Amino acid sequence: MKLYVIAGEASGDLHGSNLMQAILDQQPDTEFRFWGGDKMIAVQDNCVKHIRDLAFMGFVEVLMNIRTITKNLRFCKEDILAFQPDAIVMIDYPGFNLRIAEWAKEQGIKVMYYISPQVWAWKQNRVHKIKKVVDKMYVILPFEKAFYEKFDYEVEYVGHPLLDEISKYDFESGKEAFRERNGLNNKPIIAIVPGSRKQEVKTKLPIMVAATKGMGEYQLVVAGAPSLTKEFYQSVQNDVQVVHGETYELLYNASAALVTSGTATLETALFKVPEVVCYKGSQISYHIARRLVKVDYISLVNLIMEREVVKELIQKECNPSQIRAELDRLLNDESYKSRLLLDYDQLEEKLGGGGASAKVAQSLLKTINA
Secondary structure: OEEEEEEOOHHHHHHHHHHHHHHHHHOOOOEEEEEEOHHHHHHOOOEEEEHHHOOOOOHHHHHHOHHHHHHHHHHHHHHHHHHOOOEEEEEOOHHHHHHHHHHHHHHOOEEEEEOOOOOOOOOOOHHHHHHHHOOEEEEOOOOHHHHHHOOOOOOEEOOOOHHHHHHOOOOHHHHHHHHHHOOOOOOOEEEEEOOOOHHHHHHHHHHHHHHOOOOOOOEEEEEEOOOOOHHHHHHHOOOOEEEEOOHHHHHHHEEEEEEEOOHHHHHHHHOOOOEEEEEOOOHHHHHHHHHHOOOOOOOHHHHHHOOOOOEEEEHHHOOHHHHHHHHHHHHHOHHHHHHHHHHHHHHHHHOOOOOHHHHHHHHHHHHHHO
């Protein structure tokens, strides 16, 4: 069997790699060709485009890179036709993937979609296109199945793949080795997770670091994205320690975290780390988003819990003084921290059992072979 997989971001690379391995466990002769990153390459080395060249965020940034995106779309279509896959497996990355899905449907190629675009947040009219061009949709958030049912579209809820990913690791046994390996001392750690794209790191990292000024009893450690170099981080903020490829180990060892919006907010919560969610984009992108977005929160933690569990500091509120005030609260107010950790336990329960990748692999192979 031949499958063409498209993931455009770091989280897609992670979930794509686990899905690819789960498919190989059930059908070992599967040949993949994919857009992804190092984790997918480690499963099977047939990468067409790396995620480091694909991630554009915000309305303005997308417009500035429209020629590159158009060129990538054209190349992707040509590459799919040359590969002749039995199906295309798309992982999130909706702006690109839904265009390819529409084209693939016209070519008579089966389209499987794992991890739904956030159509429940904005552009809900995209659901009508999804119904037409996606043969099977697998969702990972508990409220998504009910959302799609409102549009008379049957999707399959498989639970969240992060539960399986985190359960793989034995973090406790490697706790001391993690610090030694990365030149860290015994001070408690504040983890900084500023995102995986250059634009967001440039915007948010200096603000996050400034918020911790004078906290000499702690050490700051930045979770480096796989697509960005240590030199890049130090060019943005020259006095930070950066750990690459060990975000989970970092979170396990952290006392608190400053996290940009996205999957990282959920990962941090599952590691039971008190966090502040920090988001700041271009003014134009932000004001457009405010008019279009139909949800009350930007973090997955609050969206899943349907109430404010973690503090979200957005745009003007995302400044050193307000971040510091919330960080001090997380570190020093024991009753507040205890309530937060209880909420984290409830969050984990809402995400259901594990085995998401295996469930998708089994259903996907059954659908393709039908």
